[in-house]
Amino acid sequence: MAGSTKVSQATNQITGNRKWWVLATVLLTMFFSSMDQTVVSTAIPTIINDLNGLSLYAWLASAYMMASAITVPIYGKLSDVYGRKPFYIFGLIMFGVGSAICGQAHTMMELVIARGVQGIGAGAMMSMPRATIGDIFSPKERGRWMGIIGAVFGLSSIIGPALGGWITDDFSWRWVFYINLPFALLAILGVIFTLPRVRAGAAVKLDWFGCVLLIIGLFPILLGFTWAGSKYTWGSWQIISLFAFGIIMLLVFYFWERFASDPIITPSLFKSRLFTTSLILGVFIGMTMFGSLMFLPIFIQGVIGLNAQNSGFLLSPMMIAFIVGSVLSGQIMTRTGRYLRLANVCGIIIVVGVILLSLMTINTHFWNVIINMVVLGLGIGSLMPLMNVAVSNAFPYKMMGTVNSTQQFVQSLGGVIASPIFASLLTNGFQHKLTSVMPAGLKQMGAKLANISPQELLTAQAQNAMKKQFSGMGAKGLTLYNQLIHAVKVSLTAGVHHLFIVALVFACLTFIGTFFLPEVNLKGKEYYEEKKDGGDQAREPSIS
Missing domain, CATH: 1.20.1250.20 (MFS general substrate transporter like domains)
Known part of the structure; x- marks a missing residue:
């Protein structure tokens, strides 16, 4: 063998x-x-x-x-x-x-x-x-x-x-x-x-030049999809520029490939x-x-x-x-x-x-x-x-x-x-959805809860840490914590x-x-x- x-x-x-x-x-x-x-x-x-x-x-x-x-x-x-x-x-x-x-x-x-x-x-x-x-x-x-x-x-x-x-x-x-x-x-x-x-x-x-064109064309497009909706809005000039530049470079790549050996x-x-x-x-x-x-x-x-x-x-x-x-x-x-x-x-x-x-x-x-x-x-x-x-x-x-x-x-x-x-x-x-279902008692706690992310409370460690914070408020705090988990x-x-x-x-x-x-x-x-x-x-x- x-x-x-x-x-x-x-x-x-x-x-x-x-x-x-x-x-x-x-x-x-x-x-x-x-x-x-x-x-x-x-x-x-x-x-x-x-x-x-x-x-x-x-x-x-x-x-x-x-x-x-x-x-x-x-x-x-x-x-x-x-x-x-x-x-x-x-x-x-x-x-x-x-x-x-x-x-x-x-x-x-x-x-x-x-x-x-x-x-x-x-x-x-x-x-x-x-x-x-x-x-x-x-x-x-x-x-x-x-x-x-x-x-x-x-x-x-x-x-x-x-x-x-x-x-x-x-x-x-x-x-x-x-x-x-x-x-x-x-x-x-x-x-x-x-x-x-x-x-x-x-x-x-x-075709190394074709490889470079492909990378230069793909990267800004993929970067645009990654940033759109998070770092920048979908209609921002940054996202539009990334998409436009990427598309232009991919068109150049396409025409280059037509004649490459x-x-x-x-x-x-x-x-x-x-x-x-x-x-x-x-x-x-x-x-x-x-x-x-x-x-x-x-x-x-x-x-x-x-x-x-x-x-x-x-x-x-x-x-x-x-x-x-x-x-x-x-x-x-x-x-x-x-x-x-x-x-x-x-x-x-x-x-x-x-x-x-x-x-x-x-x-x-x-x-x-x-x-x-x-x-x-x-x-x-x-x-x-x-x-x-x-x-x-x-x-x-x-x-x-x-x-x-x-x-x-x-x-x-x-x-x-x-x-x-x-x-x-x-x-x-x-x-x-969280903005509309958040109980009134929790809304009074400020923007921290309003801007909470879905990934932040997935692990048992994160939930326990949050629960510990609410426990300091006594029985009312535990009730608010349970309401928060339900809203999440x-x-x-x-x-x-x-x-x-x-x-x-x-x-x-x-x-x-x-x-x-x-x-x-x-x-x-x-x-x-x-x-x-x-x-x-x-x-x-x-x-x-």
Whole structure:
């Protein structure tokens, strides 16, 4: 096994017994990279309280996603030519370094910067596993393996929140980052000894100027979404200037890429209706998923009243639903070789799931929350891998890394954009409702309570500290404290409800968008044999 890695080969395709070792390495990488996101999510309220970093709250996710989104297309393009191996290793090292710095952070700004370093590594860990799965299994075979791939993702997502909550409650939130280090080391060793070395068939000059244009164009736009509604109003000259400058630079990037010899994002890809439709759906799915799931821990902890560890357990059924949905859609795709009607059904399930979430109130029982999340998990878990297989099937194998990374890049933008927008919706909705439901006795205590934030009373430590302050007022103080907690729960429910309504809009757009997907029969072994004739499908797959 190890000796075979010393012999270089012409393509990324992996066959024979080696593919099982590679598959194990890929699954390990997927396991700990997806676990990291869920582990951190349950620790965020505690981190905010410990580092007093509410003002930079949205940046914890945005810095990570911005860095990973920008690097994904670069990794994908280069891996098609030079192989997945070197970029796997680089990404894992960067992710490990970022995790170590996160654990050492003593201010929120340090943590945000460290999350950006993590994101640079995560860009490889997001794009390389998907491409490597395509190196092992053809589009038609891939459906059969979706169950195992989804099971690993689901298992990590089940273990992650519970582990993150346990570490946060019983140890320190810093260890939710340190736990990445042994997994990263194992994954690096697996990549070194299993993935093949690929010799480039022709010299490729990386479009560095295109990379710079892409970064310069994306950064102000993402920065604008992060600041809008919090630091500046949406209509302020600062936000408008950021958006305008970013759009202009992205237009320059587009025209530059049209004439570049080896573009980072190939403009000809967008001539395919399947590809462009999948990108639009990717943004809609990302907005729906982040709008529905990103702030669920806040609702579970702040309204239902569970601690970080138990709220992590409550997210587990949704991950199981992800697995079941992935298995079912994969089996159906493998047996039929088709995906269009399946995509339509997945879209309906997603809409129903978000509707159920939007109906939750302050009196909602945690069992109802579980059912709602299971429905949404089934829909998203079925549709996301379906989109990946459908798109990679429509283009030549030699372009798989570029196609996959471009698709994932756009989908990541949906999450990057959603994070600050939904955070702003939550805060504004919370504040507006809190002003109207605050009891008269509490209003007399001044602006401090009027400007309270939904994240400030999520942890038991914060609530106990607040309760201690009110206890100094005697029996009346305890009554006022209970009134405050009730007002916070009502207001938080209202804020989260606003998120679900917006997420429902994107869920409906996702459902409608599935009807615009062209149907292309899934390929088997011939997928790896395509050469010149495969390029025809890059222009427009035929609808069957």
